[in-house]
Amino acid sequence: MVRAPCCDKMGMKKGPWTPQEDQILISYVQKYGHANWRALPRQAGLSRCGKSCRLRWINYLRPDIKRGNFTSEEEETIINLHEMLGNRWSAIAARLPGRTDNEIKNVWHTHLKKRLKQYQTKPGTKQNTKSKPKIKCESSDNIVPIQSEFGNSSSSTGNDIPARTETPGQTPMSPQPSSSEISSITNATTTTTDREVNNTDVKAENMDSWEYFPEIDESFWSDAMSSDNSSAPLTFEGVSDEFQSQVPSSSVDAMETDYGYGQNLDDAMEFWYDLFIKAGGEQELITEFH
DNA sequence: AATGATTACAACCGCCTCACG
């Protein structure tokens, strides 16, 4: 089914929004809500299509939007979530309050991807056999995976990194990144993040390695997908006893709260993957899903 | 100061999913 874009309608304005249009949209949404985006512009007196109004509201005008630069902690979170979720920007945004999928997508493409690729392509960089890039963090023993193969992440554009020279206030790009350089990418050492949990639990065993997280290949996901039970909640009993023994029940409770546990297969996969990562366990400990 | 290159980000486009009749 092919449908003409709604903005093709005659008279629909395109391009940047004016402050007046913003004010009209804000006033209308605050007064009447946005139950029907398609009807909204006509009712509000805007010469925009509903899709444009929705986008403007969600990405810019919402009162809970957090403006300003991303913090290093937020960037680290994006990197970690992208490692797990791939280009599922809305899913990543759901875990970053006040940030939109569009904003995260932009910061990924303009900042993070290029920086990570810079490190990835440097010869002599220690990588594992599957060439998954790893970044060594400021505290010397904090190591974070940057991209995964199964994440189908956005490194396929083939664009070269521009040979831009360093400028004040800009993140330097040297062939062998120093710890301070790396910290500009992943600088959270005191917040409660996934990686911190990992650090606490696992880092002592991996002090000299670029392998921070255990290797996970695609069989992890294919095993899960092959269960073909997308509507059934995945139970804790669906994971091997050996893995269960590694995970405190309090961790499971907390993760269930975060993930809306059992809603669908994707959620459950994320749930167990995160749990698996936090536990610092070995891949083979998750062998089947119910 | 001029100009071209690069970056940052708002906005658009097309496709997909889901609800509903």
Next chain:
DNA sequence: TCGTGAGGCGGTTGTAATCAT
């Protein structure tokens, strides 16, 4: 079951701002 409309998502583009030469 199928067609349709609407919302949502990810990819891409347009352009203003910034920087380097």
